[in-house]
Amino acid sequence: MKRIYAIESWCINCKRCEVACKTFHSASRDTVKAFKTEQPSPRNRVRVEGSKLLSIAVNCRHCEHPKCVEGCISGAMTKDPLTGVVTSNPEKCVGCRTCESLCPFGAVRIEDIQGKGFAYKCDLCGESLGAAGEPSCVAACPNKALIYVESGC
């Protein structure tokens, strides 16, 4: 499957990927509304870790054998058998944080929305659960520090 790979040597810590991710995962898909007006406020799933001297975007790897799926107690976290995309279904997620603690990359986060926790992770910008789209973080990256390709780099 095509995956997003982050290349540390080209990451410039601008965090445009975070902005694009948040915009895509908003109801309006409008950056200004996503940041300023939408409630509950949309969350970005990609995060840039590090500082200006060394940084990298942390994104879900959509693992072959995902620990988050293995550990999920509610059946919310699934790996699509056809596309291989790992997604969390917010209707089933109970916010138990098992996935968050199991993920070896720190790519899943539980975020509070109106007092209830939900697992947030990269869904490859698919329009429905388990479908892969065209990742908006990759499109927003000005330096090809995020690439969306079949194999590793």
Added chain:
Amino acid sequence: MLDYVLPRYKVMRDVDLCVECGVCERSCSNEVHRVDEDLGRVVADHMKCVNCQRCVVMCPTRAISITKWPQVDTGSSNWTLGYMQDIAKQAQTGAVLLSSMGNPEPYPIYWDHLLLNASQVTNPSIDPLREPMETRVFLGSRPGMLKVNERSRQVVSAMPAQLKLDVPMMFSAMSFGSISLNTQMSLAMAATELGTYFNTGEGGLHQDLEGYSDHAVVQVASGRFGVDPHYLNAGAAIEIKIGQGAKPGIGGHLPGEKIDAEVSRTRMIPEGTDAISPAPHHDIYSIEDLRQLIFSIKEATLYQKPVSVKIAAVHNVAAIASGIARAGADIIAIDGFRGGTGAAPKRIRDNVGIPVELALASVDRRLREEGIRSTVSVVAGGSIRSSADIVRAIALGADAVYIASAALIALGCHQCGDCSSGKCNWGIATQRPELTRRLNPEIAAERVVNLIGGWTHEIQEMMGGMGINSIDSLRGNRLMLRGVGLNQKELDILGVKHAGE
């Protein structure tokens, strides 16, 4: 002491669009932008803005624009704000004013006064999409006479070393140290893909670029940085740099803080020491001395590489070029006063030298009059802005052109002129790792290849319109040019007729 210098620019932020994401803050090495948590908005320190426009391009919501500082001048045409600010700066620091990039002053740009011809009725124009259109150029000396073995259809006379260019443009010299390795790498990759050459500048050839050395012109300047037999033999040609259009008569000074381990190894000088290029070559005080260096280099490279000599366009350029041709150079590169630089004293940049258009035309004429034009190729540089400028330069007698500012602009340079600060936000004129990382050669080389590809198509279109199907038929073909708004003296020097004639 209170600083009387005013900000030059004002950062305009559309508060309706700003989402306080902080991309601008993280993008600016000059620390102009700051997300102020207390105020709940992004604030700007206008004084620090150099108008590189990185934030403008990076802002996800296009909330930023930069304007001039809205300070009215005195109304005097003599004491302009620019002159008064220069005085304020020097009164504060007591220093020579430093500047970067090319001469920005409103001197005549002769390219803009030369119009191109096209065929109508009496000779057919050529459609470059349907018919072959040759853009290949060979640079170097041509033999006075060719002996050909008719039976085997082979040239038997010894051919001098030449450079083969698939497009009539090369990237001019920019040294590692003044620009980042990623920038040189981008140009090297682009030159290789385009079948042309990049120029190492005076800073040596970095080991990571050795793989591209077939497409490198290696430069020998007055500082002789990084020069050894390996370096001379690595490149496709060697260029002796006598002068640079942006600062004729002036040497160079790369401050010690820019001499990191990599620059030190490539330039073969100790880390942290200033890299000083003297104004003259201390072994060249005459044409005879230049001839000695040219032939020393030819000996060192077994006469396998053409030797170029680069000079700034100055008053007596035609006679100097004649001397260079007679000294044995294969290529003469003429750099006009609008050519760029990483750092030059402002008064030199803005007041010394002459336009390359006039220099090129008079050099070409002088060499033809003396019957030595074919012994040498002429490359013109110094602010070639478009494919039309290239067509004009070739019609004025150039074999090819050097481009650098245009290539840097393709990489992201916005001509802010702050190269010498070492804080280039585009990752070009800097050695800071967090900034050089911003220029990914994979993207940058593609942008340059796109630019040159587009220009080549345009050159073919313009030549086709003239009914010409090769650069060789355009070279020195002044009938393809007509002047507009030029006086008789200017027309005479350029060797072109006025429009309507």
